[in-house]
Amino acid sequence: MKVLLLLLFISVSFLQAKNYAVIVRSDAPFEQIKSNDLKNIFLLKRRFIGDQKIIPINLLSNNELRVHFEKNIIKMSRKKLNSFWVKQHFRGISPPTTQASYQSVLKFVTNVQGAVGYVPSSLVNENVKVIYEF
Amino acid sequence: MSFKFKTIIFFLLISLIPYALTMLMFGSSFRDEQKNNVEKELKTQLNMTLSRINQNLQTLQNDLKFMAKSEVMADIYTSDLDRRISRLLLNKKNDLNIIGNFYLVDQEQTIIASSDFSYISKKFNFNSTYSTKVLSPFDNKPIANLHVYYDLKNLTKYFSNSENRHYYVVDKNGKNLFQPKEYKESILIQSTLSSIDNVKIVLIEDKAHAYRLLKKYQFWFVVTLFIGALFIILMAIYFASNLIKPLKHLSSTANKITQTQDYSVQVPIERSDEIGHLGKSFNTMIKGINGAMGEVKDLNEEIEATQREVVFTMGAIGESRSKETGNHVKRVAEYSKLLALYYGLSEEEAEMLKQASPMHDIGKVAIPDAILNKPGKFTDEEFEYMKKHAKLGFDMLNSSNRPLLKAAAIVAHEHHEKYNGKGYPRGLRANEIHIYGRITAVADVFDALGSDRCYKKAWDDEKIFDLFRKERGEHFDPKLVDIFFKHLDDFLEIRNKFKDLI
Numbered sequence: 001m002k003v004l005l006l007l008l009f010i011s012v013s014f015l016q017a018k019n020y021a022v023i024v025r026s027d028a029p030f031e032q033i034k035s036n037d038l039k040n041i042f043l044l045k046r047r048f049i050g051d052q053k054i055i056p057i058n059l060l061s062n063n064e065l066r067v068h069f070e071k072n073i074i075k076m077s078r079k080k081l082n083s084f085w086v087k088q089h090f091r092g093i094s095p096p097t098t099q100a101s102y103q104s105v106l107k108f109v110t111n112v113q114g115a116v117g118y119v120p121s122s123l124v125n126e127n128v129k130v131i132y133e134f
Numbered sequence: 135m136s137f138k139f140k141t142i143i144f145f146l147l148i149s150l151i152p153y154a155l156t157m158l159m160f161g162s163s164f165r166d167e168q169k170n171n172v173e174k175e176l177k178t179q180l181n182m183t184l185s186r187i188n189q190n191l192q193t194l195q196n197d198l199k200f201m202a203k204s205e206v207m208a209d210i211y212t213s214d215l216d217r218r219i220s221r222l223l224l225n226k227k228n229d230l231n232i233i234g235n236f237y238l239v240d241q242e243q244t245i246i247a248s249s250d251f252s253y254i255s256k257k258f259n260f261n262s263t264y265s266t267k268v269l270s271p272f273d274n275k276p277i278a279n280l281h282v283y284y285d286l287k288n289l290t291k292y293f294s295n296s297e298n299r300h301y302y303v304v305d306k307n308g309k310n311l312f313q314p315k316e317y318k319e320s321i322l323i324q325s326t327l328s329s330i331d332n333v334k335i336v337l338i339e340d341k342a343h344a345y346r347l348l349k350k351y352q353f354w355f356v357v358t359l360f361i362g363a364l365f366i367i368l369m370a371i372y373f374a375s376n377l378i379k380p381l382k383h384l385s386s387t388a389n390k391i392t393q394t395q396d397y398s399v400q401v402p403i404e405r406s407d408e409i410g411h412l413g414k415s416f417n418t419m420i421k422g423i424n425g426a427m428g429e430v431k432d433l434n435e436e437i438e439a440t441q442r443e444v445v446f447t448m449g450a451i452g453e454s455r456s457k458e459t460g461n462h463v464k465r466v467a468e469y470s471k472l473l474a475l476y477y478g479l480s481e482e483e484a485e486m487l488k489q490a491s492p493m494h495d496i497g498k499v500a501i502p503d504a505i506l507n508k509p510g511k512f513t514d515e516e517f518e519y520m521k522k523h524a525k526l527g528f529d530m531l532n533s534s535n536r537p538l539l540k541a542a543a544i545v546a547h548e549h550h551e552k553y554n555g556k557g558y559p560r561g562l563r564a565n566e567i568h569i570y571g572r573i574t575a576v577a578d579v580f581d582a583l584g585s586d587r588c589y590k591k592a593w594d595d596e597k598i599f600d601l602f603r604k605e606r607g608e609h610f611d612p613k614l615v616d617i618f619f620k621h622l623d624d625f626l627e628i629r630n631k632f633k634d635l636i
Contacts, residue, residue: 097271099216100216101216107213114272
């Protein structure tokens with residue numbers, strides 16, 4: 001019972017610490033990326049890494065993981081983000097495409113070179129590689 | 135062929151033919167126009183329907199292109215794992231309310247998404263109506279095709295069909311679809327649908343229904359045509375009759391004059407033109423003839439009167455020689471005529487006998503006065519001489535060719551013959567004696583016996599009648615004696631009228 005409780009505690013604290021992974025296709029021509037670069041990629045301020053065009057993939061706006069991602073990586077409130085995208089809209093820039101599920105994010109990343117998405121770490125498979133964890 | 139008939143035919147030819155031609159041309163152009171109108175109306179209807187269909191199909195194609203550009207097409211990269219494209223297609227299908235489906239097909243002809251979910255991940259191996267390329271939102275390369283299959287049955291909702299008129303579809307194989315029924319005879323208008331290849335829309339209408347107005351007008355047209363023709367025929371007959379009428383008057387008047395010899399008839403003149411003049415001339419001619427005829431008649435009467443008087447005078451000469459009163463011949467003449475009429479001779483013959491009989495004793499002119507006027511009885515010799523007056527009279531008169539003098543000759547010759555053959559000069563019997571002779575014998579004896587003569591006194595009537603009865607069949611023709619007694623009053627009346635005045 002003590003062991004069980006310990007395992008639970010460890011796993012919960014582990015999940016809270018590094019439970020999610022930012023992924024790209026396994027043959028992507030880049031490896032690790034910084035949190036700030038990730039922010040610029042998802043705000044479409046940075047379109048390329050090296051010669052590779054980057055396509056950020058968001059989850060739907062009500063998704064818990066997206067809320068978590070915005071809070072920890074982009075570090076902007078939803079209100080602030082909305083006004084940011086409204087401004088961008090007038091410059092002809094739309095926010096990143098979305099996918100409705102982790103599976104579809106995974107599949108999209110697998111199929112499209114340069115696509116960058118984030119999913120729970122447990123779903124990571126051999127078709128993708130992790131370039132950031134949070 | 136009569137002139138009237140010819141005139142009618144002529145009138146009919148010059149009026150009926152142009153009339154009929156005009157009417158028929160008018161009728162046929164009216165019919166063509168009606169037919170054109172019917173076709174035009176059908177064409178308009180068909181074009182309206184076609185334009186509605188084309189408009190809606192254009193909308194469908196625009197929708198297809200719009201969907202192909204939508205953001206959700208990025209899900210092609212996940213093979214529409216979340217069914218977001220399929221739901222979009224389903225919504226669109228429901229919005230448009232069409233029969234058919236949308237299909238999103240990837241480069242390997244696998245159906246990624248469809249408005250019918252059961253087709254997802256199957257192979258796309260059937261025809262679609264429209265398709266459009268879907269380009270990648272990231273690099274503008276074609277990544278899939280969006281198809282729509284639009285069932286032709288959709289077209290039927292644009293068709294407003296009725297009992298007598300309906301639309302149907304001819305597909306690319308020439309097969310008729312959605313045809314509710316067929317008509318015995320029909321008008322058909324068709325047009326190719328520009329928005330779907332090789333599909334034709336046909337609008338068909340029952341011929342009887344389409345031309346129903348024409349049928350109605352046709353009936354009235356024929357009625358009018360016949361009324362007009364009838365009017366023309368009547369007018370032709372009327373005018374021809376009017377034209378002929380004066381000529382008919384002329385010919386009928388001429389016929390009447392020929393029959394009745396009445397030259398006082400005139401032709402009625404009803405007009406003042408050349409034909410009226412003809413009638414006037416005819417009238418003038420007849421009037422002239424009438425005047426001339428009157429003169430001829432007067433002259434003729436004059437001649438006849440003269441003749442009568444001459445004959446009478448000749449008779450009187452004979453009488454005067456024998457000192458008999460002049461009225462004797464008059465009475466004999468009257469008796470003779472009466473007997474002739476009752477005997478059954480014609481009025482003309484009786485009249486001729488009346489005029490001839492006064493001359494019965496004309497032969498006495500040649501008898502010497504000594505014998506003729508001798509009082510008392512004749513000697514046999516004297517009597518034989520006396521008898522000669524009959525033959526003498528005959529010889530005097532017979533040389534003439536005139537019927538009256540011929541009749542007088544007969545009377546003179548035979549008025550002393552007796553029915554029994556004992557008379558003179560030839561002793562003829564019964565019917566051998568000419569009826570003129572037999573009649574004059576009765577008339578002469580009756581009057582002679584009733585008159586005073588130089589050799590005797592007048593007999594009483596009874597004595598005369600006794601003699602007549604006795605001599606019936608002897609001296610006199612029995613039939614004439616019977617007539618005499620039957621109509622005795624008439625004879626006595628004549629005797630009274632021409633009494634001798636002493």
